[in-house]
Amino acid sequence: MVHEWALAEAIVLYIENQGVKRGRKLFVKTGALQSIDREVLEFALRELIKEHGLELGEIEIVEEEPLLKCRNCGYEWRIEPSSMSRDVRETIHFLPESIYAYYRCPRCGSIDFEIVKGRGISEIKVEDHD
Amino acid sequence: MIEDPRIPKAIKNLESPRSVYLVVSSKGGVGKTTTSTLLALVSSIERHSTGLLDLDFVNPSTHIILGLDPRVIKYEEEKGVKPYMVLDNLYYFTIVPYTMDNPIALRGGDASNALWEILAIVRWNDIENLYIDTPPGIGDEHLDILYRLRRIVKPIVVATPSRLALRSIDRLVDILREMGYGEILFIENMGNGLLRSYAIEKKLIYAGFIPYINEIEESIGSIEKLLKSDLLSYVKTIYKNLRGFTRG
Numbered sequence: 001m002v003h004e005w006a007l008a009e010a011i012v013l014y015i016e017n018q019g020v021k022r023g024r025k026l027f028v029k030t031g032a033l034q035s036i037d038r039e040v041l042e043f044a045l046r047e048l049i050k051e052h053g054l055e056l057g058e059i060e061i062v063e064e065e066p067l068l069k070c071r072n073c074g075y076e077w078r079i080e081p082s083s084m085s086r087d088v089r090e091t092i093h094f095l096p097e098s099i100y101a102y103y104r105c106p107r108c109g110s111i112d113f114e115i116v117k118g119r120g121i122s123e124i125k126v127e128d129h130d
Numbered sequence: 131m132i133e134d135p136r137i138p139k140a141i142k143n144l145e146s147p148r149s150v151y152l153v154v155s156s157k158g159g160v161g162k163t164t165t166s167t168l169l170a171l172v173s174s175i176e177r178h179s180t181g182l183l184d185l186d187f188v189n190p191s192t193h194i195i196l197g198l199d200p201r202v203i204k205y206e207e208e209k210g211v212k213p214y215m216v217l218d219n220l221y222y223f224t225i226v227p228y229t230m231d232n233p234i235a236l237r238g239g240d241a242s243n244a245l246w247e248i249l250a251i252v253r254w255n256d257i258e259n260l261y262i263d264t265p266p267g268i269g270d271e272h273l274d275i276l277y278r279l280r281r282i283v284k285p286i287v288v289a290t291p292s293r294l295a296l297r298s299i300d301r302l303v304d305i306l307r308e309m310g311y312g313e314i315l316f317i318e319n320m321g322n323g324l325l326r327s328y329a330i331e332k333k334l335i336y337a338g339f340i341p342y343i344n345e346i347e348e349s350i351g352s353i354e355k356l357l358k359s360d361l362l363s364y365v366k367t368i369y370k371n372l373r374g375f376t377r378g
Contacts, residue, residue, distance in 0.1 A: 006139065006210035006251040013142065014135035091228045094211065094251070097187070097244040098225065101232035111235055119243065124135055 003094055004037055008044035011124055012052050023129035025058040031118040033066040035081045035093045056126060066118030068103075072110035079103070096120055137278055140249035143210075144282050147181060147260040149376035151315075152275060152283040156302035157295045158266035161319040162288045164350075165340065166263040167195045168365045169372075171356060173259045174220035176369065181213060181260035183252070184224035185271055187236050187244055192263055193226050197351040200226040210251045217353070223252050238270040245271045268305060276309050284375055286315040287334065291324050303332055315375055317368055335375065338368035 011028060026045065030036045038061045049056050069076045081089050091098045096119045105113050144150055153166040163186070170182035184192040193200060196216060203226065206212040213221035225244070236244060254260055262283070264272055275283060285306055289299045306314050316332075318325040318339035329336035340361055349355035356362075 003207070003210065003251055006253075009142075009209075010135045010139035010250050013138035014133070017133075017138050095225060095228045095244060095247055097234065097236060097240050097247075098228040100234040100236065100240070101229035111233075112237075114237070114240070120247070121135060 003034075004040040005044045007036065007121060008041055008048050011045060011121065012048040012054070014124055015054065015056070015126060016052060018126075020126050020129045021053075022055040023057060023126035025060060025127040026056040027123065027125040027127060028059070028061045028121065029123035030061060030063050031066060031096070031120045031122060032063045032081060033079070033092060033096045033099065033115065033118050034120045035089055036061075036063070038063070064118045064122060067116040068099075069114050069116050070105035070108060070110055071112045071114060073105060073108040075105055075107040076116070077106055134246055136246040136250035140246055141279065141282065143249060143252065143254055144260070144279060146254050147257040149258070149372075150260045150262065150279075150283045151286050151372065152262045152264060152272075153286045153288060154264050154268075154272060154302065155266055155288045155295075155299070156268055157289070157298040160266075160288050160290045160295055161340070162266065163191050163263050164195060164346070165286075165288050165317055165319055165365075166261045167192050168340075168356065168361065169369055170220060170222075170259075170261045171217075171353065172362065172365045172369045173261070174217050175357065176366075177219060178258045179256055180220050181254050181257040182216075182220065182222045183213075183248075183260060183262045184222075184226075185245065185248070185262055185275075186265040187225055187234060187241060187271075188265060190224050190226050192222070193224050195350055195356070196222070196353055198222075200229075200231050203227045208253075210253045212253055221254075221257060223248070242270045242274050245274055268302060276306070276311075280310060284313070284315060285311055286317060286337070286372070288317045288319050289325065290319055291321040296325075296328060300332070303334065313375055315372060337371040338364060340364045340368070 155162045173180040184190045203214045213223040216222045289295045314334050316329045316334035320342035321339045323339050326336050349359045
């Protein structure tokens with residue numbers, strides 16, 4: 001119960017700050033680069049939703065595949081966290097930007113690339129909220 | 131989403147310490163990192179629970195001053211990340227255990243992302259004084275913090291007695307005033323008190339000076355030597371002068 005708890009707290013605080021108290025469904029889109037354990041995140045969300053007195057019904061968490069793009073040659077590529085070594089995956093789990101310390105563009109070797117999508121939480125939506 | 135969801139959590143985490151000092155300078159090489167590290171060391175030996183956060187992602191160097199190998203810095207994971215305990219009262223966070231000191235070139239958006247991720251996941255519970263070291267200049271990291279955490283952070287501007295540094299500081303002070311910072315703390319590094327009048331003229335709060343001494347180079351990398359350094363008495367004076375100023 002580590003990073004996921006902190007992210008769940010961030011999500012719940014965000015929803016509270018939007019003035020939302022009740023809804024039919026909470027939808028969260030996470031980035032696969034962060035290798036979020038969806039079960040742990042959902043558990044943490046349920047606990048915190050209860051603790052904060054919110055009623056958000058169903059929870060749906062979907063994961064977005066990471067897409068990287070080289071700023072030097074324009075090459076786009078996908079990366080599977082499961083293909084990374086355990087240490088690197090763990091590191092990127094905590095801080096996705098540490099990917100820049102370990103990867104280069106596979107075509108031109110540039111370290112100047114960007115994470116186009118699939119980095120971290122990119123969408124939080126409460127459906128049919130009050 | 132209209133706002134980054136990590137920001138409310140970052141605010142919550144940084145509301146915990148009694149004071150959060152953001153050590154800034156628009157000019158590189160003025161000794162910002164040494165100053166923030168020494169202040170954190172002094173605060174901890176004064177028996178206050180202290181945090182040191184290195185937000186220089188491209189060129190982190192507080193671990194070099196403290197003599198810490200990135201491989202020994204381990205964070206405990208408990209509902210987020212607990213900083214590494216360097217001394218009894220000194221807790222520390224830097225990205226070097228993640229990057230293993232490899233160079234990373236972060237552009238603005240990436241620097242902001244890394245910043246909010248760290249501020250949202252690192253917990254500073256039970257910390258009294260938190261010192262945040264920042265990269266030189268005014269980049270996205272500074273603007274994010276200074277704008278979004280205005281009521282939480284207290285800026286400390288570090289400068290050396292050089293015309294170039296002061297011209298640059300003039301601009302930084304103007305930016306901070308524009309952002310609504312009334313109280314701006316000021317530390318003169320590698321000086322002898324000459325900048326007191328500059329601080330008064332600019333309506334900055336002069337916290338003191340740290341002289342230049344040759345031995346500092348030899349003390350870098352050893353907490354023991356830093357704590358015995360002749361600089362320490364100057365840093366203690368500054369530390370005491372800062373104590374009344376806690377929030378933005």
